[in-house]
Amino acid sequence: MTKQLTLALLAAGVLSACSLAPKYERPQAPVASAYPTQAGERNGDATAIGWREFFPDQRLQSLIATALENNRDLRIAALRIAEARALYNIQSADLWPSLNATASGTRARTPASLSSTGSAIVGSSYQVGLSLASFELDFFGRVRNLDNAALAQYLATEEAARSARISLVAEVAKAYLTEQSLAEQLDLARKTMESRDTGYKLAKQRFDVGASSALDLRQNEILVQSARASLATLTRQRAQATNALTLLVGKPLGDLPQEKTLAEQTIVTDIPAGLPSDLLARRPDIRAAEQRLKAANANIGAARAAFFPRISLTAGIGTASRELSGLFDSGSQTWSFAPQLVLPLFDAGRNRANLSLAEVRNNVAVADYEKSIQIAFREVADALAARATLDELIDAQRLVAEAQSARLKLADQRYQNGVASSLDVLDAQRELFSAQQTLIQARQLKLTNAIDLYRALGGGLKETSEGPAAAQ
Template identity: 75%
Template structure:
């Protein structure tokens, strides 16, 4: 049994431990106090992604991605890895007790025996041992434990950030695939129309009713539409492949898809204040936890300059005969305190302390950069929101004007006032305006998604959770 003085010393070592780590202070946010665009106070993190994305097909894709995406799975395993590492480190805070049992049998030859006869010696022992438990007077072990805890919390925040990014990326990939699908349908209809116009132009040319120039212009437009059709078919397939990779499983048994104009994604998202991002963005919280870990490692590096005291103790019974192992008078014990005082280490401890300081400064810069990146992402999305809305309205007006121009050109051509070149040029411009409107609508939707993600939205599944 371990004696009372030993227990008292153990308790004193645990209770009197101090920490040499610097007092943690959160760095000032290196950004302005407000965003460039005035916005109402709000919290995008309270808006669930199912409420933000009403398209049921998109909801099914996001749900499947959260279940099957391999990158998100790796992020979850990183959290488990950090949790296990924290468990390993925290075990050093408490003593490790082991039950030891052993037996030995040896023979001494007569030439070496004091009695001049050979002898066989037996030894049996069993006991409870305390193996090299460090009395953490200067907080080295506790600082390492705090660093491991902060790394674990950082990995949890990184997992949340990965989840938010995945929701946004799946939504953007889905909308890109929808945009290519719409553009492909426009190109297909345009190609069919121009192919029909080319056949008609060829018939007119064959009977001498039109010139070779008109024929080649129609052929040029038809082949251009064919090029666009092939290009969009490739882009649509690649977009579907990218979406499949994000989802992590084949795209099957999904609800019907909706066009870009039917998405009804929330575009008016209040941004609040930049200071809100410190609490809402998991990537910023992860950077702060890494800073806390670096701060705690300084305490461990400082403690290395001071004496390290450890205890090894054991108690049990021992006997030459197995039958007498637990008899009266067979009790044994040992108590081995050890003190290690660094005197000369060729500058190793100083270098480790300098390394810890540098890593803390790196963590500060990383934390500040995370805040600046978040501020820029939100600002870009806010500045782009109003401009993109105006762009969509202007592009819609261009499309309407080009459609009216084509009607007028066809009337003038039928009346003999204009040439077929005017009609062909109007057709080409109308097709370009249609494609540009699809891109503008996609840009507005992806801008809303970028703002939602930048504000920390996408973590909860439904509003109110």
């Protein structure tokens, strides 16, 4: 009868639990319904484009695949998931009663002065059975809300790991392009230095025979040393870029496919952006912020439940005997049943403060969620704004470099014919080098902008595209 009563109370406690948590409602997105530069923009889903299709360069694909396997930040994110899962399992265990098998034995001597018989007594007691530890009947949803909060935190950690994976793919690609850009600028600086060194030697010969002034010689020397300084700077920057790429990849670089120049890269640059509302479902960082908001909402329910009575059960059943051999004899059964009700009367405002804390943290989570949406909106809007002008920038800079090259040829011809001074040639050389460097940087900017847009739209989580329409 006692066993049936206990089971009935447990079932009632689990099945009749209510929740005092506020009804969750997703906050309104604090952004416009369309991007500022989205006139005529077609809908699409960047998350459906796998990174192998987005980055056709096999060398870059190999670097990304290696980074996804070896990057330590990504490993830490995976371990954070395991940690959050364990914490959730610990919390969810409170929803169920804990049964323990117990066995005890006692042997004690009572002196004659304390014995009722007037002589010393040696007594024994043995007991085995099952015990139910203090189990809370969750009538007001305190335990259930704590479990929901732990689950939401676990899901938020999973989403954070997905966001870290997306960021890693983008950062490896950008680091690779940075290293390639510096390699091209370094090659340009090396060729420029060789050319200027040759010019300096010719100027030195002309100066030695009195065909030119010391001013012309010093101007050529300045150009040579400037090129030398640029070469040293770019050498350092490329080495540091390689180190940064190695750190992201997680292992030394080696056995990689043939590299491509920036002009040869065919990264997908025309990605459809869709609508800002799509970011709520496609950005893992936004989904993580929403899960944290749900956890904060559930914690309010747990804080409210602390104001109500807490009912817990402790019970045990087994056998007991003075002799070890008599533990399972007829009539040796024992049981205990100890329900407990605790009603908070005075706690110096502790429960009220805990509820206020939960409400404030919920407000913080709302602001964090809204900020995540605003950041995502800005990242997409910035990338779209840049994409609209980068093609024109590259075309204009290419024409500038071509014009500077033609200018240098004309200036050199005029100088050889005695029509122009050497200063015109030297100035044309400086301008050509600067224009060529800027063109390389503009090409890198276009590619990195495409990567930023791809990441901002939630792309990079999948390795391959899904379906024939994914790459349209």
